[in-house]
Amino acid sequence: MGTENPYPEQTSANAAAPWLRGGPAIAVDLDGLRExxxxxxxxxxxxxxxxxxxxxxxxxxxxxxxxDVLGEADAVRAGLQANAAELGTYLGKLAESLGNVANAAQTIAESYRSTDAVAAASLDDVLFAFGDKTVPRPAGLPDELGTTYLEQQMAGAAxxxxxxxxxxxxxxxxxxxxYQTLQISTGPNGERREVSTVNAPGGVSTATTTIFGRNxxxxxxxxxxxxxxVDGPIRTTTVETFGEDGTLTATTKTSIAYDGTDIAExxxxTVDAEGRTTSLTTEKVDxxxxxxTTSTYRPSESGVLEETNRVTTGTRTSGPSVNG
Incomplete structure (x- = not known):
């Protein structure tokens, strides 16, 4: 048998949550929640x-x-990549959490959008906003809000x-x-993706991707x-994207200048249908x-390209010779 709790009164006081069983109404500032x-x-x-x-x-x-590197160097590589993967996972979960809280706040605000600017919300409405399906749906919440991914699937709206x-x-x-190949992929809910690729003589490749619903x-x-x-030491690859109606939607052009067999620049x-640059990445090698040095540019609100990121990589060094 386990040891009895020597502090039952303190445990009861610390673990009690009477607010879960009701209490005064919660004041809601709708404008503040939306912001x-x-x-x-x-x-x-x-x-x-x-x-x-x-x-x-x-x-x-x-x-x-x-x-061919030393075992210690390979261990360093594995450690650095593992740390980078953990950081990426953390940032992904952080972004997901921020989105969840934002959606919950917006759901509460929408539940009371037809009332006064300052209204009263029950705790059940807050629990519903955070995904608790055991509480009733807020009466004022629009029908198109508050459905889960599973509910959308069941309703055929996935x-x-x-x-x-x-x-x-x-x-x-x-x-x-x-000259033609076909690849068929399946989605998580019975959807189908077909990619038909035609490699015409002359080096032009055309790929048509069609998405089918589960029906x-x-x-x-x-x-x-x-x-x-190829123009001398410069190789240029152009990828044009067309919409369902055949209209050009974006063009991505990659140019590589070689110094012998090494990349110099x-x-x-990427430009949109109107010819405006939406992203630009440049790499220059001393x-x-x-x-x-790799730089990334994005258009500002005024449309002017601004450098948003720069990464400089040092000279690659050769590993030591190993005599067997």
Whole structure:
């Protein structure tokens, strides 16, 4: 038998939560809740957008300690990559948590949008906003809000994953003809993604991606056309993306200038249908020190490109010779 609790009164007082059984109404400032939700959602978007800048934390150790290296160096590489992965997971969960709290605050505000600016909310409404389905649905909450992902699936409203999502289970690439292949992937809820690729003579590749819902009806379609050309030491690859109606939606152009077999400069620019640059990444390698500097640019609110990130990588060093 276990030891009896020697402090029953203190435990009862500390563990008691009478507020869960009712109590005075909670004052709700709807305008403040909406602003709070907006700020949290903004922070979630900011973390998600900036997380990509941490990619070098994983890539650089792999480049620095590749090939024939000492066991200690390989252990350092593994440790650095593990730390980077943990940081990425933490930031992802942090962004997810901010989004959840923002959604809960917005749900509470929407529940009382038809009342006065300052209203009274029951604790059940707060619990419902945080996903507790054992409490009643707030009477003032619009019908389109407050449904879970499972409920959307049961109602047939589940949306297939994006075409580039990791949720697709990729199938084999099947040759259709001498120049065409087809790959069929399945989604988590019975959706289907078909990628038909045509590699025409001359180096132009066209891939058409069609997404089908679980009922077999087409949901979306897009096409990318990839072409390459070589002008002396410069190789340029252009990827054009077209919408379902065949309209050009974006163009990504990557140019690489070589110094012999080494990369001297590299730039990747994406423009929208109106020709406005939406992102630009440049990489320059010092011909003497081989130091590499990668810069990322994004348009500001005024439309002017501004440098948002810069990463400098030192010269790659060779490992010591090992005499067997």
């Amino acid at each position: 709070y939700a907006r700020l949290l959602a903004s922070q979630q978007a900011d973390i998600s957008a900036r997380s990509g800048y941490l990619a070098p934390l994983t890539e650089m150790p792999a480049r620095a300690f590749t090939g 949306t297939p994953p994006p075409a580039d999502s990791m949720s697709w289970r990729e199938g084999p690439i099947t040759p259709v003809s001498a 077999g009806e087409p949901v979306s379609a897009s096409t990318t056309r990839t072409s390459s050309r 590299k730039s990747t620019e 011909p003497v020190t081989r130091e590499s």
